[in-house]
Amino acid sequence: MKRVGETKDVSGQSPNYLVAKFQDLVDWAVNSSRANSLWPMPFGTACCAIEFMATAASRFDFARFGMERQAFSPRQADVLICAGRLPFKLAPVIRRIYDQMPQPKWVISMGACASTGGIFDNYAMVQGIDTIVPVDVYVPGCPPRPEGLLYGILLLHKKIKGESLFDAVRRRDEQPLDEKGLRLAPETIDEISEPFGNSVHQFRSS
Protein backbone atom coordinates (compact mmCIF):
# COMPACT_ATOMS: atom_id res chain seq x y z
CA MET A 1 0.00 0.00 0.00
CA LYS A 2 1.33 3.35 -0.96
CA ARG A 3 1.44 5.98 1.78
CA VAL A 4 -0.41 9.07 0.82
CA GLY A 5 1.69 11.62 2.63
CA GLU A 6 5.04 10.33 1.52
CA THR A 7 7.72 13.02 1.65
CA LYS A 8 10.74 13.47 -0.49
CA ASP A 9 13.77 11.57 0.66
CA VAL A 10 16.31 14.08 2.03
CA SER A 11 18.51 11.59 3.81
CA GLY A 12 21.39 12.21 1.43
CA GLN A 13 21.39 15.94 2.02
CA SER A 14 22.55 18.06 4.88
CA PRO A 15 19.93 18.73 7.53
CA ASN A 16 20.96 22.35 7.27
CA TYR A 17 20.00 22.50 3.63
CA LEU A 18 16.72 24.32 4.17
CA VAL A 19 18.24 26.64 6.74
CA ALA A 20 21.01 27.49 4.35
CA LYS A 21 18.53 28.15 1.60
CA PHE A 22 16.56 30.41 3.92
CA GLN A 23 19.70 32.27 4.92
CA ASP A 24 20.58 32.77 1.28
CA LEU A 25 17.15 34.20 0.69
CA VAL A 26 17.51 36.61 3.61
CA ASP A 27 20.99 37.64 2.45
CA TRP A 28 19.74 38.19 -1.05
CA ALA A 29 16.89 40.38 0.17
CA VAL A 30 19.00 42.36 2.62
CA ASN A 31 21.97 42.83 0.28
CA SER A 32 19.83 43.81 -2.68
CA SER A 33 18.09 46.40 -0.56
CA ARG A 34 21.35 47.79 0.73
CA ALA A 35 23.16 47.77 -2.59
CA ASN A 36 20.35 49.41 -4.49
CA SER A 37 19.71 52.23 -2.06
CA LEU A 38 23.20 53.41 -1.09
CA TRP A 39 23.14 56.89 0.32
CA PRO A 40 26.47 58.57 -0.33
CA MET A 41 28.16 60.92 2.08
CA PRO A 42 30.37 63.07 -0.15
CA PHE A 43 33.63 64.13 1.45
CA GLY A 44 34.97 66.31 -1.33
CA THR A 45 38.24 68.10 -0.71
CA ALA A 46 39.68 68.71 -4.17
CA CYS A 47 39.20 68.41 -7.90
CA CYS A 48 37.82 64.86 -7.55
CA ALA A 49 34.79 66.47 -5.96
CA ILE A 50 34.13 68.26 -9.26
CA GLU A 51 34.01 64.90 -11.03
CA PHE A 52 31.86 63.61 -8.19
CA MET A 53 29.40 66.44 -8.80
CA ALA A 54 29.42 65.62 -12.49
CA THR A 55 28.63 62.03 -11.60
CA ALA A 56 25.72 63.20 -9.49
CA ALA A 57 24.41 65.55 -12.15
CA SER A 58 22.04 64.70 -14.95
CA ARG A 59 24.44 63.46 -17.61
CA PHE A 60 25.82 60.58 -15.55
CA ASP A 61 23.25 60.62 -12.76
CA PHE A 62 24.16 58.06 -10.13
CA ALA A 63 20.58 58.28 -8.90
CA ARG A 64 20.04 55.53 -11.48
CA PHE A 65 21.89 53.24 -9.09
CA GLY A 66 19.82 54.07 -6.04
CA MET A 67 21.97 56.97 -4.85
CA GLU A 68 19.29 59.57 -5.32
CA ARG A 69 19.60 61.05 -1.89
CA GLN A 70 22.99 62.46 -1.03
CA ALA A 71 23.34 62.49 2.72
CA PHE A 72 25.21 65.56 3.80
CA SER A 73 24.90 64.26 7.33
CA PRO A 74 26.95 61.17 8.14
CA ARG A 75 24.18 59.87 10.37
CA GLN A 76 21.97 59.12 7.38
CA ALA A 77 24.66 57.85 5.06
CA ASP A 78 25.79 54.40 3.93
CA VAL A 79 28.84 55.03 1.83
CA LEU A 80 31.52 57.61 2.46
CA ILE A 81 33.06 58.83 -0.79
CA CYS A 82 36.35 60.57 -0.11
CA ALA A 83 36.91 62.62 -3.25
CA GLY A 84 40.22 64.39 -3.09
CA ARG A 85 43.41 64.67 -1.11
CA LEU A 86 43.29 64.37 2.63
CA PRO A 87 45.69 66.47 4.69
CA PHE A 88 46.66 65.34 8.16
CA LYS A 89 44.63 68.19 9.56
CA LEU A 90 41.48 66.57 8.13
CA ALA A 91 42.37 63.06 9.33
CA PRO A 92 40.51 63.34 12.65
CA VAL A 93 37.59 64.92 10.81
CA ILE A 94 37.11 62.08 8.33
CA ARG A 95 37.59 59.57 11.13
CA ARG A 96 34.87 61.26 13.15
CA ILE A 97 32.56 61.36 10.16
CA TYR A 98 33.21 57.67 9.58
CA ASP A 99 32.52 56.88 13.22
CA GLN A 100 29.28 58.82 13.07
CA MET A 101 27.93 56.77 10.18
CA PRO A 102 25.58 53.95 11.20
CA GLN A 103 26.46 50.41 10.28
CA PRO A 104 26.63 48.92 7.77
CA LYS A 105 28.88 51.45 6.08
CA TRP A 106 31.26 51.42 3.19
CA VAL A 107 34.01 53.72 1.95
CA ILE A 108 35.00 54.57 -1.60
CA SER A 109 38.39 56.19 -2.02
CA MET A 110 38.08 58.30 -5.14
CA GLY A 111 41.20 59.33 -7.01
CA ALA A 112 44.93 58.94 -6.66
CA CYS A 113 45.36 61.32 -3.74
CA ALA A 114 42.74 59.74 -1.52
CA SER A 115 44.03 56.27 -2.34
CA THR A 116 47.78 56.80 -2.08
CA GLY A 117 48.58 60.43 -1.46
CA GLY A 118 49.11 60.86 -5.18
CA ILE A 119 51.63 63.50 -6.15
CA PHE A 120 51.50 64.98 -2.66
CA ASP A 121 54.20 62.94 -0.98
CA ASN A 122 54.95 65.61 1.58
CA TYR A 123 54.69 66.55 5.23
CA ALA A 124 51.05 67.59 5.13
CA MET A 125 49.26 64.79 3.32
CA VAL A 126 47.86 61.45 4.43
CA GLN A 127 49.36 58.75 2.20
CA GLY A 128 46.14 56.91 1.49
CA ILE A 129 42.98 57.19 3.55
CA ASP A 130 43.15 53.48 4.28
CA THR A 131 45.53 54.43 7.08
CA ILE A 132 42.57 56.25 8.66
CA VAL A 133 39.41 54.40 7.65
CA PRO A 134 38.87 50.99 6.03
CA VAL A 135 38.35 51.37 2.29
CA ASP A 136 36.19 49.07 0.16
CA VAL A 137 36.73 50.37 -3.35
CA TYR A 138 39.64 52.39 -4.71
CA VAL A 139 38.87 54.36 -7.85
CA PRO A 140 42.09 55.28 -9.66
CA GLY A 141 42.48 58.39 -11.75
CA CYS A 142 43.57 61.97 -11.40
CA PRO A 143 40.73 62.74 -11.22
CA PRO A 144 38.68 59.70 -12.28
CA ARG A 145 36.14 60.18 -15.01
CA PRO A 146 32.52 59.92 -13.86
CA GLU A 147 32.40 56.56 -15.63
CA GLY A 148 35.23 55.48 -13.37
CA LEU A 149 33.35 56.46 -10.25
CA LEU A 150 30.22 54.73 -11.55
CA TYR A 151 32.25 51.59 -12.18
CA GLY A 152 33.55 51.80 -8.63
CA ILE A 153 30.02 52.13 -7.33
CA LEU A 154 28.97 49.07 -9.34
CA LEU A 155 31.93 47.16 -7.91
CA LEU A 156 30.75 48.18 -4.46
CA HIS A 157 27.29 46.84 -5.33
CA LYS A 158 28.93 43.55 -6.25
CA LYS A 159 30.85 43.50 -3.00
CA ILE A 160 27.76 44.25 -0.95
CA LYS A 161 25.85 41.46 -2.67
CA GLY A 162 28.57 39.04 -1.61
CA GLU A 163 28.19 39.85 2.08
CA SER A 164 26.31 37.65 4.48
CA LEU A 165 24.56 38.33 7.76
CA PHE A 166 25.24 34.80 8.95
CA ASP A 167 28.90 34.44 8.11
CA ALA A 168 31.30 36.04 10.57
CA VAL A 169 34.00 36.31 7.91
CA ARG A 170 31.82 37.98 5.34
CA ARG A 171 29.95 40.14 7.82
CA ARG A 172 31.19 43.65 8.32
CA ASP A 173 32.01 44.66 11.84
CA GLU A 174 32.91 47.97 13.38
CA GLN A 175 36.63 48.65 13.35
CA PRO A 176 37.36 51.01 16.23
CA LEU A 177 40.74 52.62 16.71
CA ASP A 178 43.15 50.84 19.01
CA GLU A 179 44.54 52.25 22.25
CA LYS A 180 47.17 54.21 20.33
CA GLY A 181 44.41 55.83 18.33
CA LEU A 182 45.48 54.04 15.15
CA ARG A 183 43.53 51.81 12.80
CA LEU A 184 46.50 49.80 11.58
CA ALA A 185 49.75 48.76 13.16
CA PRO A 186 52.45 51.46 12.87
CA GLU A 187 54.63 49.17 10.72
CA THR A 188 51.73 48.68 8.33
CA ILE A 189 51.15 52.40 8.06
CA ASP A 190 54.82 53.01 7.35
CA GLU A 191 54.79 50.30 4.72
CA ILE A 192 51.65 51.63 3.06
CA SER A 193 53.03 55.17 3.07
CA GLU A 194 56.35 54.33 1.49
CA PRO A 195 57.23 56.45 -1.53
CA PHE A 196 56.71 54.94 -4.94
CA GLY A 197 56.98 56.09 -8.53
CA ASN A 198 58.79 59.39 -8.92
CA SER A 199 58.71 59.96 -5.18
CA VAL A 200 61.48 57.43 -4.59
CA HIS A 201 63.96 59.96 -5.92
CA GLN A 202 63.11 62.31 -3.09
CA PHE A 203 64.67 61.56 0.24
CA ARG A 204 63.25 62.26 3.66
CA SER A 205 66.22 64.43 4.42
CA SER A 206 66.16 66.52 1.26
Add this chain to the structure above:
Amino acid sequence: MTSAPPAPPIPGALRTAVARDGDTIVYVARERLLEAMTWLKNTPGQEFDYFVDVTAVEYRDRERPLEVVYFLRSLNRKVDLRVKVELNASDELAVDSVCSLWRGADWLEREVFDMFGITFRGHPDLRRILMWETYAEGYPLRKSFPLRGRFSRAEQVRQALNTNPEAHYSMEELSIAEAGGDLPDDMRDRLRRGERGVIPEPPAR
Protein backbone atom coordinates in the same frame (compact mmCIF):
# COMPACT_ATOMS: atom_id res chain seq x y z
CA MET B 1 66.87 99.78 -15.61
CA THR B 2 68.36 102.95 -14.28
CA SER B 3 70.19 103.07 -11.03
CA ALA B 4 68.24 102.90 -7.80
CA PRO B 5 66.49 106.12 -6.84
CA PRO B 6 67.82 108.07 -3.88
CA ALA B 7 66.77 106.57 -0.60
CA PRO B 8 63.61 108.16 0.79
CA PRO B 9 63.93 109.52 4.28
CA ILE B 10 62.39 106.44 5.85
CA PRO B 11 63.50 106.01 9.44
CA GLY B 12 65.64 102.92 9.78
CA ALA B 13 66.12 102.46 6.06
CA LEU B 14 69.45 100.79 5.36
CA ARG B 15 69.44 100.77 1.57
CA THR B 16 67.06 100.59 -1.35
CA ALA B 17 66.88 98.48 -4.45
CA VAL B 18 64.57 98.16 -7.43
CA ALA B 19 62.86 94.87 -8.10
CA ARG B 20 62.65 93.43 -11.58
CA ASP B 21 59.03 94.57 -11.90
CA GLY B 22 59.95 98.13 -10.97
CA ASP B 23 58.82 98.11 -7.37
CA THR B 24 61.04 99.85 -4.88
CA ILE B 25 62.48 97.64 -2.18
CA VAL B 26 63.50 99.26 1.07
CA TYR B 27 65.67 97.36 3.51
CA VAL B 28 64.91 98.37 7.05
CA ALA B 29 66.81 97.69 10.24
CA ARG B 30 65.02 95.19 12.38
CA GLU B 31 64.95 97.39 15.47
CA ARG B 32 63.34 100.29 13.63
CA LEU B 33 60.76 98.36 11.61
CA LEU B 34 57.74 99.54 13.56
CA GLU B 35 58.96 103.12 13.45
CA ALA B 36 59.46 102.93 9.70
CA MET B 37 56.08 101.32 9.08
CA THR B 38 54.31 103.89 11.23
CA TRP B 39 56.03 106.62 9.27
CA LEU B 40 55.07 105.01 5.95
CA LYS B 41 51.46 104.71 6.95
CA ASN B 42 50.85 108.02 8.63
CA THR B 43 53.07 110.54 6.85
CA PRO B 44 51.27 112.72 4.30
CA GLY B 45 52.73 111.98 0.90
CA GLN B 46 53.37 108.32 1.83
CA GLU B 47 49.97 107.04 2.99
CA PHE B 48 50.57 103.34 2.52
CA ASP B 49 47.17 102.47 3.89
CA TYR B 50 46.80 99.00 2.37
CA PHE B 51 48.81 96.11 3.79
CA VAL B 52 48.92 93.65 0.90
CA ASP B 53 50.94 90.78 2.27
CA VAL B 54 53.78 89.70 4.46
CA THR B 55 55.87 86.70 3.69
CA ALA B 56 59.37 85.44 4.24
CA VAL B 57 62.20 84.10 2.13
CA GLU B 58 64.95 81.69 3.04
CA TYR B 59 67.64 81.21 0.44
CA ARG B 60 69.52 78.03 -0.34
CA ASP B 61 72.68 79.96 0.27
CA ARG B 62 73.12 79.48 4.00
CA GLU B 63 75.17 82.68 4.22
CA ARG B 64 72.29 84.86 3.11
CA PRO B 65 69.98 86.04 5.85
CA LEU B 66 66.28 85.26 5.96
CA GLU B 67 64.10 88.07 4.73
CA VAL B 68 60.71 89.13 5.98
CA VAL B 69 59.01 90.89 3.08
CA TYR B 70 56.18 93.37 3.52
CA PHE B 71 54.09 94.42 0.54
CA LEU B 72 52.49 97.81 0.98
CA ARG B 73 50.22 99.76 -1.32
CA SER B 74 48.88 103.27 -1.21
CA LEU B 75 45.37 103.19 -2.59
CA ASN B 76 45.25 106.95 -3.05
CA ARG B 77 48.63 107.34 -4.69
CA LYS B 78 48.50 104.00 -6.54
CA VAL B 79 52.04 103.18 -5.49
CA ASP B 80 53.52 99.92 -4.29
CA LEU B 81 56.41 99.50 -1.91
CA ARG B 82 58.26 96.52 -0.58
CA VAL B 83 59.87 96.62 2.81
CA LYS B 84 62.36 93.94 3.73
CA VAL B 85 63.85 93.05 7.06
CA GLU B 86 66.88 90.80 7.08
CA LEU B 87 67.25 88.27 9.88
CA ASN B 88 70.35 86.20 10.44
CA ALA B 89 69.45 82.59 11.04
CA SER B 90 71.91 82.45 13.92
CA ASP B 91 70.11 85.28 15.71
CA GLU B 92 66.70 85.18 17.23
CA LEU B 93 64.12 85.09 14.44
CA ALA B 94 61.86 87.85 15.65
CA VAL B 95 60.49 91.11 14.32
CA ASP B 96 57.92 93.55 15.63
CA SER B 97 54.33 92.92 14.70
CA VAL B 98 52.59 95.52 12.58
CA CYS B 99 49.13 94.40 13.69
CA SER B 100 48.71 97.64 15.58
CA LEU B 101 49.00 99.54 12.28
CA TRP B 102 47.13 97.24 9.89
CA ARG B 103 44.61 94.91 11.52
CA GLY B 104 44.76 92.69 8.45
CA ALA B 105 48.31 91.69 9.24
CA ASP B 106 47.03 89.37 11.97
CA TRP B 107 46.54 86.16 10.01
CA LEU B 108 49.33 86.92 7.54
CA GLU B 109 51.86 87.14 10.35
CA ARG B 110 50.44 83.97 11.85
CA GLU B 111 51.08 82.21 8.54
CA VAL B 112 54.68 83.40 8.42
CA PHE B 113 55.10 82.25 12.00
CA ASP B 114 53.58 78.87 11.17
CA MET B 115 55.68 78.23 8.08
CA PHE B 116 58.99 79.88 9.02
CA GLY B 117 59.00 80.10 12.80
CA ILE B 118 59.54 83.84 12.80
CA THR B 119 58.13 85.40 15.94
CA PHE B 120 56.20 88.64 15.69
CA ARG B 121 56.60 90.57 18.90
CA GLY B 122 53.43 92.18 20.11
CA HIS B 123 51.14 90.05 17.96
CA PRO B 124 47.77 89.68 19.75
CA ASP B 125 47.28 85.97 19.02
CA LEU B 126 50.38 84.34 17.60
CA ARG B 127 49.39 80.73 16.95
CA ARG B 128 49.79 78.34 14.06
CA ILE B 129 47.20 78.92 11.41
CA LEU B 130 47.72 76.31 8.65
CA MET B 131 49.13 73.42 10.64
CA TRP B 132 47.28 72.40 13.78
CA GLU B 133 48.31 73.93 17.05
CA THR B 134 49.94 70.85 18.50
CA TYR B 135 52.07 70.32 15.39
CA ALA B 136 55.51 69.46 16.71
CA GLU B 137 57.63 68.78 13.62
CA GLY B 138 58.91 72.28 13.08
CA TYR B 139 58.40 74.92 10.43
CA PRO B 140 57.69 73.38 7.01
CA LEU B 141 59.01 76.10 4.71
CA ARG B 142 62.44 76.30 6.32
CA LYS B 143 65.22 74.87 4.21
CA SER B 144 66.24 72.54 7.02
CA PHE B 145 62.79 70.91 7.05
CA PRO B 146 62.66 67.51 5.30
CA LEU B 147 60.03 67.27 2.60
CA ARG B 148 58.06 64.49 4.23
CA GLY B 149 58.33 65.83 7.75
CA ARG B 150 60.51 64.72 10.63
CA PHE B 151 58.36 61.94 12.07
CA SER B 152 57.54 58.58 10.54
CA ARG B 153 54.28 58.29 8.68
CA ALA B 154 52.81 56.16 11.45
CA GLU B 155 53.67 58.76 14.06
CA GLN B 156 52.23 61.51 11.87
CA VAL B 157 48.99 59.55 11.48
CA ARG B 158 48.87 58.86 15.19
CA GLN B 159 49.32 62.50 16.11
CA ALA B 160 46.81 63.61 13.51
CA LEU B 161 44.18 61.13 14.66
CA ASN B 162 44.68 62.12 18.28
CA THR B 163 44.11 65.82 17.73
CA ASN B 164 40.82 67.37 18.63
CA PRO B 165 39.29 68.68 15.41
CA GLU B 166 37.29 71.28 17.28
CA ALA B 167 40.20 72.80 19.16
CA HIS B 168 41.13 75.39 16.58
CA TYR B 169 38.79 78.23 17.41
CA SER B 170 40.43 81.35 18.72
CA MET B 171 39.54 82.33 22.23
CA GLU B 172 37.90 85.46 20.90
CA GLU B 173 35.64 83.50 18.57
CA LEU B 174 34.71 81.17 21.38
CA SER B 175 33.88 84.09 23.64
CA ILE B 176 31.56 85.49 21.01
CA ALA B 177 29.90 82.14 20.50
CA GLU B 178 29.57 81.70 24.23
CA ALA B 179 27.77 85.00 24.51
CA GLY B 180 25.33 83.67 21.93
CA GLY B 181 24.58 80.78 24.23
CA ASP B 182 24.52 78.20 21.43
CA LEU B 183 27.87 76.65 22.20
CA PRO B 184 28.05 72.97 23.16
CA ASP B 185 28.87 72.31 26.79
CA ASP B 186 32.20 70.66 26.14
CA MET B 187 33.37 73.56 24.03
CA ARG B 188 32.35 76.00 26.71
CA ASP B 189 34.32 73.96 29.22
CA ARG B 190 37.33 74.06 26.97
CA LEU B 191 36.98 77.78 26.63
CA ARG B 192 36.91 78.17 30.37
CA ARG B 193 40.00 76.05 30.86
CA GLY B 194 41.82 77.60 27.93
CA GLU B 195 42.65 74.14 26.60
CA ARG B 196 43.54 73.66 22.95
CA GLY B 197 44.22 69.98 22.83
CA VAL B 198 47.29 68.03 23.88
CA ILE B 199 48.86 65.17 21.95
CA PRO B 200 49.48 62.26 24.28
CA GLU B 201 52.98 60.91 24.51
CA PRO B 202 53.74 58.07 22.07
CA PRO B 203 53.42 54.73 23.81
CA ALA B 204 56.62 52.79 24.48
CA ARG B 205 57.25 50.15 21.87
